[in-house]
Each structure stands twice: as C-alpha cells, then as structure tokens.
Amino acid sequence: MLMAEILTRALAQFDEEGQREEGISLATKNALNDLEVYINENLHENILVEDLCRRIGFSKTKLHHLFKGHFGHSIYDHIKIARIRKAKSLLVTSDLAVAEIAVFVGYQSVPHFSNVFKKNVGITPIQFRKGYRRELSF
Structure with a gap:
C-alpha cells in the first residue's frame, strides 16, 4: 500500500512539473503568450504596463519578472x-x-x-x- 501511495504522489508531481516550463506554469505561459498577441494587435495604441497587468491579474513587479523570464527581455x-x-x-x-x-x-x-x-x-x-x-x- 505504501509503494502505491509513493508512486501516485510521484506521478502527480511529474504531471504537475510537466505542466511547467522554465518554472512557469502552463496557464501563466498561455497568459503571457496572449499578452504578446494583444501587444502585436495593438501596436498603434499607447500600451501601458498597468493595462497589461489588469488583463492577466498580475502585479507590475510579477509581470515584469515573468515576462523577462519567458521572452528574454523586458515588456518595454x-x-x-x-x-x-x-x-x-x-x-x-x-x-x-x-x-x-x-x-x-x-x-x-x-x-x-x-x-x-x-x-x-x-x-x-x-x-x-x-x-x-x-x-x-x-
């Protein structure tokens, strides 16, 4: 019984890690990719970081950190x-x-x-x- 529980937990952890890339959850990665699409579709607008934060519900600091980690450069x-x-x-x-x-x-x-x-x-x-x-x- 103990071995089955260990295997179940290991598989659950493996599955959870499979949903992460570069330490970013799949949901966060998708949100960042959606922001990239939004940016590309709205280049003519005055794109504010505050508006991007509201779109995905992250603080400015968190968004800057995640964005740079995912894309390799700042939002700006x-x-x-x-x-x-x-x-x-x-x-x-x-x-x-x-x-x-x-x-x-x-x-x-x-x-x-x-x-x-x-x-x-x-x-x-x-x-x-x-x-x-x-x-x-x-």
Whole structure:
C-alpha cells in the first residue's frame, strides 16, 4: 500500500512539473503568450504596463519578472521590437509615408520614431526602404 501511495504522489508531481516550463506554469505561459498577441494587435495604441497587468491579474513587479523570464527581455523592449518589426514590414510592403507608419506602429512623433528605428536597425526608415527597394531592382 505504501509503494502505491509513493508512486501516485510521484506521478502527480511529474504531471504537475510537466505542466511547467522554465518554472512557469502552463496557464501563466498561455497568459503571457496572449499578452504578446494583444501587444502585436495593438501596436498603434499607447500600451501601458498597468493595462497589461489588469488583463492577466498580475502585479507590475510579477509581470515584469515573468515576462523577462519567458521572452528574454523586458515588456518595454518587447513592445519596441514588435513596433520596429511591423514598421520594417510596412516599409517594404507598402507605399505609406514614414509619418503614417510611425503612427500605425504607435509613435506620435516622427523624429522619435526615426531615432528609435535608427538606434535599433542602424539606418533611418527612409534609408531602410531605399536599401530594400535597391536590392529588389538588381
């Protein structure tokens, strides 16, 4: 009887650990992935950490810790990376003006958008677009 109880507890613990990844429960992982989808779908909005906390019911400190552990960078960096990725896509797939793209990805100031873009990509949005189009013409 004792052996059966030990096996039952071991299996229960194994199953519980199987529901965890990197020390994060499956439910938490899913919540963080849902936040990532929300961020990607709302890049044009002013995304506040407080709003993200309310969406999943975590404190700011806990969300920052879990987010960095799961994605490898801060929420702020994640939003910035997503915005730059979307801007790069729009620069090469549309004829939208840089100012329109800036607003579309959540920047109200074109100079600020250009500075953030250049800091992360190494060139300005206009240079990026021209370089991509030049590559296509060869």
